Amino acid sequence: MKWYFKAIIDWPRTTLLGLLIATVLLGLGLPKLEIRNNSDSELPESDPIVATKERIDEIFGDKSAILIGIETDNIYNTDTLQKVADLSLELEKVDYVIPNEITSLSTVNNVVGTDEGLAIGTLMKEVPATPEEIAALQRKVDGNDMIRGALVSDDHRFTAIVANLKDGADQATVYRQVYDLIRKYEGPETLYASGEKIFSEEIDSGVQADSNLLTPLSLLMIMAVLYFFLRSPRGVALPWLSIVISIVWTLGFMGHIGLKQSVVSSMLPALLVIIGSSFSIHIMLHYYAATRDNGSLSPKQAAFSAVEHLGRPLFLAGITSSLGAMSLVVFNVLSIREFGIIFSVAILFSLFLCATVIPSLLAMLKIQVRDTDNLRGTRWLTGVLQRMTWLSLNRPLLVLTAFALVATLSVFGIQRIETGLDVASIFPDGHRGKVSLDKFGDNLGGVRVLSVMVEAPESGGIKSPEYLRKIAEFEAFMKEQPGVGHATSFSDVVMQVAKSLNPEWGGVGRIPDTRNEIAQYLFLYDISGTPGDFANLVDYDYRRARIQVTLNTSDPDDHARLYRQARDFWSANLPQGANVEFGGDTLFWIAQSEYVVKGKVLNIILSVCIIIFFVSLIYRAISAGFIAVLPVVMGGLVTFGVMGFAGIRLDIAAACISGVMAGIGIDFSLHYLDRLRVHRRENNSDIPEACHKTQMLVGRSIIYDAITNAVGFFVVTASGFVVVKNFGYLLAISMMATSISVVLLVPVLLLLTKPRFASRGTAGETTEPGIAPERTETAMAPQ
Amino acid sequence: MKSRIGILSLLLGACSQAMAIGIELSDMTEAEKEALSPREVMLANEASRKSITEQSNMKMTLTNARGDKRVRDVLMLIDDSNQLARKTYLEFSSPRDVKDVRILTLEKEEITEDDDRWLYLPALKRVRRISASNKSESFMGTDFSYEDFEIADGVVGSKNHEYTLLREETIEDALGVEKHCWVIEAIPVTEHQIRESENSKRIIWVDQEHFAAIQEHYFNKNGELFKIRTSSDVRPYPAEGGKTVWRPMRIEMTTQATGHKTTVLLNDFKVDEGIPENVFTRSYVANQQL
Structure with a gap:
């Protein structure tokens, strides 16, 4: 990696010119970017529900x-x-x-x-x-x-x-x-x-409008906080530039390869902000550490020092994050799979750009010195960082117990997580989309549909009294269930004609006793309308009838319950030789929700495995994998736990965000571990000392990154759209949970397990003699 | 509300009106044909197919966009002896479960009066009076509307429409036979016609040999092409007064937006062979006794 940094720092202008050309070329894809909003295509064609x-x-x-x-x-x-x-x-x-x-x-x-x-x-x-x-x-x-x-x-x-x-x-x-x-x-x-x-x-334009207002606002907020931490225009401008270019590259790339933008991938810009700021804060803090420690550096030397030691962790973090994002392909939901692919590319773009734009520009700018430990207004943070490490190193069991408690609590929260998308909760109160949904629900039984298709073994079979009576019974049964607004079927047509032709029935419809009677009533209806009048209720050769049940509830749990009830009814009542199938948009959402849950579980397992495998491979120690993954798991537990307690549903967006957060979490872990090893190798420090040093640079980067993004994305929670609001909350919560887990938990784990890998220099090198990790009461207690 | 139901006039022929335009169709020379105005062409078209009575076994095939079919066989009897009040009798013989369903429609001379319609369902074993339909409503659940079955462009129709000759051209009819045609545009002009009709415009291809309208494009009130009719297998039939009428034995109507189509095949077609007057009565519909 070092040769690369050397090259871009030696020829910064050429590098930037090359980037400009690449940006223009990729940017040409932006106008080609299309939006996909057909929900049908979300699930795999082979899925039984989709097929039905x-x-x-x-x-x-x-x-x-x-x-x-x-x-x-x-x-x-x-x-x-x-x-x-x-x-x-x-x-x-x-x-x-x-x-x-x-x-x-x-x-x-x-x-x-x-x-x-x-x-x-x-x-x-x-x-x-x-x-x-x-x-x-x-x-x-x-x-x-x-x-x-x-x-x-x-x-x-x-x-x-x-x-x-x-x-x-x-x-x-x-x-x-x-x-x-x-x-x-x-x-x-x-x-x-x-x-x-x-x-x-309504949703797309509403969400779009909110995002258009809130995303720049949150970006502005992030920049302001970043400025507060670094007190330097370049500390804000360089990360900002890298992030903007990475957004152009990613969206342009999508346009070029014809990948359409979905509701999920519309989160990409925001996520690139997070990823990019994480990469660049590390670089900027390393730059300031270098200029502070050595006053005689030239701009090029300072730029090189900033990235010299970062190459490895940045690269490793980028690759693991990218692999983590790739693990989203286990979802059987198209937009999540596509998101996984494009996001893993986006991470690599972001990594490349931060590691290229920032050093090459730093090489061209005058030296700037900032003592980030002692900036006015942030000194207290230095104290907090030190206290955190002190706590981990001196009260490891207390920290572990606290984490265990939080984890247990989170598990309770996780059990309360609701899945699926509650349509009514999408809109803010008073929004015309919600008002209209309520109006149709209150007056005409709703707009959501559960379809049931009953299929007779032969043509004309539906015209038999047996079938029509069962269908009528089913309809009556469903109408009694809470959440059902209305039900329509072919039996209604027959009963309507029957009662019209038989005034002596006193306006009450019933299914006639003979097939011929039914056929003739239908025929009368048929010849009195236009072709295809009730094509939505019965097929052309009267073999299959469809019952349309409209639901006036938007709660996915109600939908799932009604689906089960409908299924149970037919498994007990289906006529001999007949077949029943279920469809309608409701079922599609039920299926999607199942996929999201199933996919999420698989995705978590897979990303944890990827992290353990990859990190173990790099450090040639399984312990490294586990130490790196534990804070990530902890961050995930807390995030999901909060979701459960706060009633944030696990929908597509939430599933993606948590997948992405694993990638960010592993960045934090890797930076921490790698820096710690550098300290141990270069200064021959013991674990506590190395932890303190690491905390001051990497811990600071991690916490700064988490705070800037948490504050930034908290702005997004001002949106009236719950989807957008949750997006903001989830990002803010998971950033904080993951970063705190890394800085508190990693030192504890290192201290308690004293893994061999943490005493080595770089991956693959032999253990340096004389650096026997031993526990000492540190003198670096907070002042 | 009055609904003028000129049921199946399209299938109707008689030469009683032939003289109305002062020409003998069969003897017309090419030069005389050349000299016809678009309105005269449409009058000749009516004259070429008009009869007093007609009967046929009609096979109606309804086909949806997926290609699924529903087939109905129906005996159709029409009495046009009173030109202002047509009588139509329909008796279904298939599908089997609707065998013997019968419908009688008696138009009224007064345009403000509703037609009488009677329905007999064998399952109920009784006759029920049913309400009349609008001109623009579907005829028996087919792609044809009642309006489509009227002679839209005869002596009466030509008073309500303005005709323009767009061009002359040779087209293939539905059976692939080449026909040289006048292509005539018909636009409703009277207030009544504009209000009642579902069409804002029609384009009609009239065969120059027998004056049969072998193709027609229908445009809805938004000016969009919404239905296409084709007529083919045009055959001559001897009619009252020694005349010959030319009638298509195959007519197909397709609704553009839905891809649904109705194909009508006429079998055992006869004109002016005398249908007992009693057929067109409520009691015949009830018990089929003359």
Whole structure:
């Protein structure tokens, strides 16, 4: 490594020119960077749930839909109904909307018994003008269980228009055009928009807006704290420059290779700030240590001294972090896997840039001297650092006990961790995305769907009374469960027609006794609507029926419970020879959440193994691996424990962050161990003395890094979006937990185990004689 | 509310209107054809296919975008003796479980009055009156609307539309037979037509040999092409008054946005062969006794 540093310091201008060219070339990829927001592609195609969902979607032509809700005192008035008709027509003009697949009072097919006979066809053929016509329309709606409660709320205050979208609809376009329509038609009625595309766009744009405001703010905060610690513009500017370039490189690289940006990888810039500041604080503090200890250095010599001893730990830390990030590929969730890959590249970029930009610029700048131990305002920190080491070295058992207690407590917290994404918690209170979600939930039973597909062994099988009765029973069963807003199935169609044709039943629908009767009722419905009217409920050859259960709860635990209940119902009630499968977006989230948990566990095991293996290999001692990994594990335990107690859910973002933190933690450990060995080799110090010296330089770097980032990312918690807020909390907590674990725990472990590797010079060298580690009561107690 | 249901007029032919435009279609020379205005072409198109009664065994095949099919066989009888009030009788023979479902539609002369429609379901063993449909609603759950089955461009229709000859061209019909056609654009102009129709524009390909409309593009109110009809296998049938009507035996309508299509094949097609008057009554629908 030294030859490399020598080269860049000898030819700083050439180096910087080369970097500039590389930055421009990689930067050209930035405009090519695309955003991926299709959640379906998140899970592997081979996954049984994905496979089932795809199959159900294919059979029933499942499409993403947008929903417009209209709320007023009573929707049964000519003006509001006219709006429903006009909006239904105008929605056809919205890009990606399938014109024939808009469902509203003015388009929905209806079969209902009236005084005059049987009314079939479009429910509201013309907007009613007189009170009598309005009352007639209301009677039709009230008489149709498939419309009342699904398109019009029971209290007549809310009605919906649902429009199916073509595949590949662009959410931003749809969002913009739908809100243009809403603005045009709003007042006196209140209009709401919902549906997956609208929802995703609300989240993406909201999160984006918050990140756009808070990320620079946190970067600014980090720079301010860094300035406080170093009191030097270059101490802030050089790390900042390296970080910005590493962001350009990473995002540009993604653009070049066509890796799309996901919600997860949108965290990359923030994580690069953390990684970059960690790498560069070490370099800057080593620079100041060199200039303080030797006043006669030339700029080039000072720059070289700063990185001379850092090459190895930086390189090792970079590689282990990168491998740690790579361990995210064990996740079966696409965006996490992709994130793991790009993040491991990003770490290497960041490492390379910090180790290149900073020394080559330092070589060109005048010598600057800072006694970082004695800067005004930070002297107390020097005291704290010394006290920490003193505590570790003199009260190791106390420290161990404390850590054991914290670890135990954390385990309790971990058991309380909830998984999955609670959609309702994404938005801040009062956000229109949340308001609209609540409105649809309260009035029409929600927008989240659990689909159940019942498949008969032969064509036409669904038309049998046995199947339809079971489906009706299932629907009734599900409607009784808390969290279920509404349920629709093919049985409803049959019962609706049956009660319309049999007025003597007194408006109560039931499944007819013979197959022919059922077939004829269906036929009547079929010929009174448009093709594909209930294609979402039964397939073309009447072999498979789908029951759509909408949920008005957004709690992932409720979703999982309802899924289990549905599964149990069918395992007890499935007709002979039939098959049942489950789908819908709810199931997709359940599956994803399972993958996140399973992946997280695997990922933790893998990263711990990688660290132990890699560090053991470098130091040729298993003990090194364990000493390096323990603080990381501790940091992880505390972070997860806090998550459990604070009710932060383990979602995709949380899973990634904790994976990343392992990488940062190992950086800390490696820097600490490596510096300690340098001290022991160069000064022949014993473990306590070496720990003290290491603490003053590396410990300081670690704590400074943790504080700057914790303060910086604490700013992010001001966001109204829980996802963003949690992101800030998690980063702040894990930075602090990991850094404190390293500086307190590593000395204790070294002292208690006195490992052979810690007495050697560099990896692979033979043990130096005469440096027998022995425990001495240190005289370096804090003053 | 009045819904003019000119059911299946598209399939209808008679030469009673042939003289209305003062020309004998079969004797027309090339020069005379050249001289026709777009409106006259559309009147000739009506004349070439219009009859008083017609009957056929229709096979309707509905195909969704995935290629799944639903097939229905239906006997269709039409009485157009009163041009302002058509009578239509439909009797389904397959699928098996809907065999004997019967529907009778009696239009009213008064445009403000609802048509009478009666439905017989064998499972219920009784006749129920059912409400009329809008012109723009789907015909029997197919890709055709009721409007599509009217003669949109005959003596009546031509008063509601403005016709423009876009070009003449030779196209292949659905069976691959080349036909030289007038390509005519029809735009609704009267307030009534603009309000009632689901089309903002149609483009019609009229075969210069038999005046059959072998292809039609339908544009919705947003001006987008939303349906395409093709007609082929055009055959001659002797009709009342010694005339010959030309009728397509295969008609297909595709809805662009959904990829759903309906194919209609006419079998045992006959025109003007006399259908007992009693067929078009509620009691016949109930018990099939004349």
